[in-house]
Amino acid sequence: MMRSHDSGGSADKQSDTERVRTIIVAGQASERTREVLRALRGFTNVIWPTSLEAALAQAGSGNAGCLVIADDLREEPIDEFLQEARELQRNLPIFVITDPDDVAEAVSAMRHGATAVIEIPPSYAVLCEEVSRAMQ
């Protein structure tokens, strides 16, 4: 299943590049994923694949701008998912949302190819800044 996320009417903030490429938010229908989607409500090009296959397919497409892993899409650590996404798109910026103060998970995510790790509750400013930078 894949849903387009509502823009919230802030499309004017985005550059042309941002309009074209996709921000993929991978996650289950959890509160954490909703938090992330709320944080990114200023972007019009957010998609939310809720299956692993759809997320990887989007990550592997030429249109992918960045991938935000809000939640794992299966009952395993995020590392494998990260590795698979990294194999598909070597240069795709990938952000991982982790539990607060879970340094071990953050380090593991970085070792497996994350561009950056942001702890929940996600700082809207940090997340948006990272995503904006990645889309430039």
Add this chain to the structure above:
Amino acid sequence: MKELPQTVFVVDDDDAVRNSLRLLLKSAGLISEVAASAQEFLSNYDAAHPGCLVLDVRMPGMSGLEMQHELNLRGATIPVIFITGHGDIPMAVEAMQHGAFDFLQKPFRDQELLDRVQRALSRDTEYRARLRQTGRIRERLASLSPREREVLDLVAQGKANKMVAGDLGVSQRTVEIHRAHVMQKMEAGSLAELVRMMMAVAPPQ
């Protein structure tokens, strides 16, 4: 030249931590050298010395992260394992983004650190072996004549002798002779091996 022994360097301003780490590493049969500050380590640092670095994040004067930055500026490749009692995610992310091998929060189990140290040492060994190999390949490349180098570049692109001859405006027989010299000087047993050597010194983008 005598090879330097693989060493675990420990930089921590806390005497007790330095001593306990030294004893722990010794108990695992590892050679260690300790320093009480970043400055002390950097003033004696020799990039040719194989090993890894266990580095405290918070130290008076130059911090562990600042020292990592300094090592990066010097082009150092030593694997760095950060240890800290006050780590947070932004700090860990910063360290990893700048190339840290690992980031460990105190308190940690002895075995946890030893496992990471062993992995870091293995990576350093692999990296240095690769470096030696590419160094040897570069030496062999330097021994080629300009024409042999031209032939090598075209052959490595997958071109047949006939095409190489056409590109260089020479006879196919001349290409065959140059190619034989290239294989001999490069000590390559096959074209595949030759291509692998070229990729090792200039990986495709």
